[in-house]
Amino acid sequence: MKILFSLAVLAAAVSVANAAPSGTFRQAHELGFGDASSLDPIAKGRVFQITEKIMNRLVRPGLDGTPTADLALSWEANADATVWTLKLREGIKFHDGSAFDSADVLYSLGRVLDPESDSPARSAVKMIDKVEAPDASTVVITLNTPFADMPLQLMDYRLRMIPEGSGDSIASTGIGTGPFKVEVFDAQGTTKLVANMDYYEGEPGVERMEVIGIADGQARLQALLGGQIDMERGVTAQQKVMLEGSNKFNIQSIPTGNWRGLVFRTDVAPFDDVRVRRAVRLAADRQALVDLVTGGGGIVACDSPVEPNDQYRADISCPQDIEKAKALLAEAGFADGIDIDVHVATLEPTWPILAEAYQQQAAAAGIRVNINQVPSDGFWSEVWMKKDVSATRWNERPADQALHEIYLSTAKWNESYFKDESFDKLLADARRELDFEKRRGLYVQAQEYLWENAGTLIPYHVTKLVGTTARVKNLDEVKNDAVRWHLITVD
Numbered sequence: 256m257k258i259l260f261s262l263a264v265l266a267a268a269v270s271v272a273n274a275a276p277s278g279t280f281r282q283a284h285e286l287g288f289g290d291a292s293s294l295d296p297i298a299k300g301r302v303f304q305i306t307e308k309i310m311n312r313l314v315r316p317g318l319d320g321t322p323t324a325d326l327a328l329s330w331e332a333n334a335d336a337t338v339w340t341l342k343l344r345e346g347i348k349f350h351d352g353s354a355f356d357s358a359d360v361l362y363s364l365g366r367v368l369d370p371e372s373d374s375p376a377r378s379a380v381k382m383i384d385k386v387e388a389p390d391a392s393t394v395v396i397t398l399n400t401p402f403a404d405m406p407l408q409l410m411d412y413r414l415r416m417i418p419e420g421s422g423d424s425i426a427s428t429g430i431g432t433g434p435f436k437v438e439v440f441d442a443q444g445t446t447k448l449v450a451n452m453d454y455y456e457g458e459p460g461v462e463r464m465e466v467i468g469i470a471d472g473q474a475r476l477q478a479l480l481g482g483q484i485d486m487e488r489g490v491t492a493q494q495k496v497m498l499e500g501s502n503k504f505n506i507q508s509i510p511t512g513n514w515r516g517l518v519f520r521t522d523v524a525p526f527d528d529v530r531v532r533r534a535v536r537l538a539a540d541r542q543a544l545v546d547l548v549t550g551g552g553g554i555v556a557c558d559s560p561v562e563p564n565d566q567y568r569a570d571i572s573c574p575q576d577i578e579k580a581k582a583l584l585a586e587a588g589f590a591d592g593i594d595i596d597v598h599v600a601t602l603e604p605t606w607p608i609l610a611e612a613y614q615q616q617a618a619a620a621g622i623r624v625n626i627n628q629v630p631s632d633g634f635w636s637e638v639w640m641k642k643d644v645s646a647t648r649w650n651e652r653p654a655d656q657a658l659h660e661i662y663l664s665t666a667k668w669n670e671s672y673f674k675d676e677s678f679d680k681l682l683a684d685a686r687r688e689l690d691f692e693k694r695r696g697l698y699v700q701a702q703e704y705l706w707e708n709a710g711t712l713i714p715y716h717v718t719k720l721v722g723t724t725a726r727v728k729n730l731d732e733v734k735n736d737a738v739r740w741h742l743i744t745v746d
Contacts, residue, residue: 276450276462278745280727281484283469284442285602289633292442292468294429295422296415297367297374299635303412305446305466308740309350310415310431313341313360313394314406316737320564322406326355326416326432327394336403336689339396348453349418350436357388362419364396375667376413378660379652382686400687403694407653412736434459434741443468460729460744470631472604476722479504485727485745488735490720491604492550498722507721507732508552512562512651514716515548515605517597517613520643521710522672525593532710534583535595538620539613540575541714547612548605553715559702560649560657563716567654567695569702580620592621598638598645602631606646613712640670647711651734654698658682662705671710678704 286292288300296306314330317323327341347355364386367376384399398405416432417425424430429437434456435448448464467484469475476494479487490498490506498504519526519535526532536558545553554563557573584592597613599606607628614624629638638645647670652660659682660666664674678701685697705711723730726746731738 274460276452276459278461279463279465280461280486280743280745281465281467282486282488283467283475283478283484285472285475285489286443286468286470286632287602287635289443289636291636293426294437294440295426296413296417297372297376298426299375301413302442302446302466305429305437305440305448306415306431307412307433307735307738308435308448308464308466309429309433309437310417311433312410312412312414313343313416314409316410316734318731318733318737320734320737322410326360327409330406332403332405336401336405337398339398339405341394341396343392343394344455345392347432347455349432350430350451351418353418355416355418355432356391357394358391358419359416360394361386361388362422363414363416366422367414373667374413375660376411378663378666378668379408379411379414379656381659382408400683401689402686403689403691404653404655408656410653410736411656412650435464438463441468454741456739456741459741464740471601473601476604479722479724482724486721486723486730488719488721489604490722491608492548492552492720493608494604495550495720495722503725505723505725505727507719507723507730509719509721509732509734510554510563511717511719511734512560512565512657513649513719513734514556514560514651514713515603515609515646515648516556516558516711516713517610518639518645518647518670519595519710519712520672521674523643525587525589526643526710528587529708530583530587531589531593533707534580534587534620535617535622536712537576537580537583538617538622539712539714540616541573543575543616544609544612544714548608549715549717552718552720554718556713556716558706558709558711558713560652560661560711560713561654561698561702562651565654567698569699571703571706573706575616577619580622584621589621592623594623594625595644596625596627596642598627598629598642600629600631600634600638600646602634603646603648606648609714610646640668650736651716655682655686658698658701658705661711662709673709673711675704675708678708 284304291300313327315325434454439447446466450459557571681701688694729742
């Protein structure tokens with residue numbers, strides 16, 4: 256088998272030249288990691304609203320979501336997809352003036368792969384056995400298993416290239432090759448970025464960008480309404496009404512693989528009993544949650560993290576089944592039902608709405624939900640993966656990456672503490688399978704297995720509502736991970 260990507264098909268996609276950069280584009284981030292926020296792209300506390308603008312990947316998603324050249328010009332696999340050879344762009348400079356080459360790739364990937372770094376991004380590329388650099392513009396990646404979808408993994412939003420040896424300082428300096436450079440990093444205040452005039456795709460459209468820490472979702476909307484920020488990518492269906500009737504704002508509706516849900520830890524009682532965790536998920540009316548929480552702007556997910564348009568998405572039916580939920584609880588020794596505490600925060604505006612809607616639905620099955628609203632600041636470090644039940648959310652990932660990162664027994668961010676040897680084997684077999692249809696069948700089986708056994712309620716995938724001030728132009732109407740930030744202009 257030979258898999259080859261060529262830049263020839265991208266000749267027409269070269270970005271148009273901008274006028275001299277001018278103006279300031281402002282957006283917010285939610286301070287979800289509090290004091291642990293950083294510019295290290297592989298750290299748990301990375302502020303992706305900043306790293307996405309200052310650093311590049313080897314491969315990025317194109318406007319259609321398929322792997323597209325970034326700092327790697329091309330990639331080619333050997334016959335069994337165990338060795339991948341990447342050719343790098345030449346003449347690329349980091350923000351500090353140093354040249355980008357293969358040594359930086361080896362260093363950047365090496366940090367992720369190093370078990371001592373404890374990076375959650377490691378699960379995305381743990382199939383890599385070694386990375387070598389035959390010359391300054393070539394990188395050879397050898398895998399410990401055949402894997403035909405390697406370019407999809409390299410699109411991971413955390414796999415940004417940083418200068419060789421910069422690991423100890425990158426969290427505060429943010430030196431990359433992206434369209435904007437860090438002038439001031441202040442996670443809890445205002446981070447200031449300036450245009451990188453040497454960006455390989457051309458000068459950015461705006462002279463400056465500011466990313467402001469605003470923890471509360473309603474406060475971010477008020478900042479947009481008041482003109483303090485120019486974009487909010489977390490507008491709810493209820494908030495949309497406040498924007499769409501005014502010529503001062505624009506709204507984009509973007510189908511995504513992003514999802515919101517509730518995670519039940521499978522390592523603690525009563526959710527260590529598969530019957531209980533099936534019951535709490537069967538009690539949900541997913542279509543009603545789509546209608547109530549998103550205003551119809553979502554697609555039922557049936558507890559699979561794989562996005563609707565992914566080639567490996569399973570077709571699962573998941574109607575609400577109150578009687579089955581009650582029977583499972585009784586069988587598990589809870590004939591009188593159970594009481595659960597669900598922890599939510601307003602950093603994600605839809606979480607309280609989701610919890611309240613689920614509370615009403617689950618009551619019919621004898622599941623008594625108590626909603627605890629906790630501070631947004633530090634939610635990811637103090638609540639998520641610590642409380643027995645909490646709200647959760649994930650941005651889209653290719654199927655293999657989502658399934659590994661969220662559910663593999665050894666995954667750093669296995670939020671439900673789901674550990675199952677049979678499931679792990681399905682994923683391992685899928686990665687080794689070179690025949691597409693057989694590989695697809697294994698990924699489908701893995702999702703069906705989660706439906707029967709997992710502890711995460713994923714009711715829907717989000718249709719993202721992005722609100723901007725009318726002065727914003729040239730914002731790609733695509734998923735966040737594929738936005739070309741250098742093209743944005745402001746009047």
